[in-house]
Amino acid sequence: MDFDFDETVAAGLRRYVNLVTGALGLTGECSYVEVERPAGAYLALDGGLARFPDRDLALLWNEEHGWSMAVETDSAEDPLVLAHMGGDPLPSPGEVAEWTSNFLRVGHDTRPAPATPVGDTVGDPTRRLRSYAAVELVSARSV
Numbered sequence: 001m002d003f004d005f006d007e008t009v010a011a012g013l014r015r016y017v018n019l020v021t022g023a024l025g026l027t028g029e030c031s032y033v034e035v036e037r038p039a040g041a042y043l044a045l046d047g048g049l050a051r052f053p054d055r056d057l058a059l060l061w062n063e064e065h066g067w068s069m070a071v072e073t074d075s076a077e078d079p080l081v082l083a084h085m086g087g088d089p090l091p092s093p094g095e096v097a098e099w100t101s102n103f104l105r106v107g108h109d110t111r112p113a114p115a116t117p118v119g120d121t122v123g124d125p126t127r128r129l130r131s132y133a134a135v136e137l138v139s140a141r142s143v
Helices: 007-023 093-106 125-141
Strands: 031-034 040-045 057-062 066-071 080-084
Touching (some): 007 057, 007 093, 007 125, 057 093, 066 093
Antiparallel strands (some): 031 040, 040 057, 057 066, 066 080
C-alpha cells in the first residue's frame, strides 16, 4: 500500500477515523490519528475480553494492514494484536463496526481469511481518502 500523504489525504484519514468512531458508537476523545508515515490510527474501545480481563481493548489501523483488534499491554510495549480484519485497508465505517461488534461478541474473529490480500484492492487509497476530506470540506462550507 502506498499512500501519498498531503494535507487533504491527512484530513480524509482523520474524517474516515471519525466516521468509524461514530459507527462504533464511541464518544469523547477515544481516537488518535498519526498522519506521518507510516500512517495509523488508534481507537480505544469500551469493554473487554474474558481471556484478557485486565486489559483494555483497542482498534488499530495502519496503511499496510488496515484494521486490527488489539489488547493493551503495559506502556513499554506495543499493543498485542489479536486479529486483522484483512481485505480492503479502507473498508466502510459500517463494515469496521460490524467486524468489531462480532469480534467482541464471540471473543475472536470468526471469518475465514479474506480472499483479497491487503493492498490489492479496487481504487486508489489516496484518492479514496481525499474523497472523505472533500465531503468534510463541503459539509463545513454549508454550515
